[in-house]
Amino acid sequence: MKKTAILVFLLFLGSFISAQSITFSQDQIDYGTIKKNSDGNQIFKFTNTGDKPLIISNVKSSCDCSVPSWTRTPILPGKSGEINVKYNTKNLGKFSKSIEVFSNDPKISRKLLKIKGEVQ
Template sequence: MKKFIAVSFLLGIGFLSAQSISFEQEQIDYGSVKKGENGTKVFKFTNTGDKPLIVSNVKSSCDCSVPSWTKTPILPGKSGEITVKYDTKINGKFSKSIEVYTNDTKYSRKLLKIKGEVK
């Protein structure tokens, strides 16, 4: 019985350890920007787990915002970035989503948002 409990405990710890993504912020407000101004913003994140985190894909809700990201595995305690470049040649208010796909066991898909207004 003691062996069964010990093995169950060790297996339980194995399931508890994993990679985990944590963002400094999940929404960036550009505020009011001038037409043609630099539309680049950065979402910073950290692997708060104990296994390497892999960001497998990042998709934007439109062609007007282009994401790029850290493509190498993020070791535990280390950080990475998702850079989003919004096309500020388009006048008006905007609100767009960025989908982040990772090997995080709890949140394999995370939704980020950008918003603002180009005048």
Template sequence: MKRTVNIAILLVVTFSFFSVAPFKTNTFDSKVAVIKFDTEVVDYGTITQNSDGVRQFTFTNTGDAPLLITNVKTSCGCTVPSYSKAPILPGDSGALEIKYDTKRLGAFTKTVTVTSNAEGGNKILKIKGTIIASK
């Protein structure tokens, strides 16, 4: 008798799980920002010491939501980023300015990590080149 009651309760509970209405999916806003850089590597080439170290990474928001860059981090203190904190609307372009300290001699390769609300998370960009002594 006890076993029959337990089975009956188990069946009632099991059928109640199947009768629950399904959850709605895709109720969130599916618009996303997509950041598309013209180039992900800026090559300074061979430049002389103490020359202009400013270069730009240009990009376009190819998504359908505003793009917001929240942080730009470089791999060392010799590279200083500058960027707009304002949202980049869909279809609009922007620029990320990088200034490398050209007092240092020799070859260099540095990374720049861009944090934004864009699809795919962080984007890693690179700068490279060689600095020779000025004559």
């Protein structure tokens, strides 16, 4: 009887512990030195390492010079998605920008990604 009660308790507790979880392959991309008007696209890849669907609700850039787009459908457990960032390479000079990712991950509901480089 005691073992059954412990097992029921652990199963009950496990239902609260399980959740969606976002894991990025990298949280910063260095463009290096790139030429003016070159391709400014880079991709941040992520995986749902949890056991419930992951939803990216919004992605914001720190400026209008970098435009993010992302996987808008729920990411099932074990599956991957992408956040594409297009930096405007018409602007000369060094840059360091942040991309803010909002998701339903209970531990990391807001993740900050960074891009940097120099346009010559």
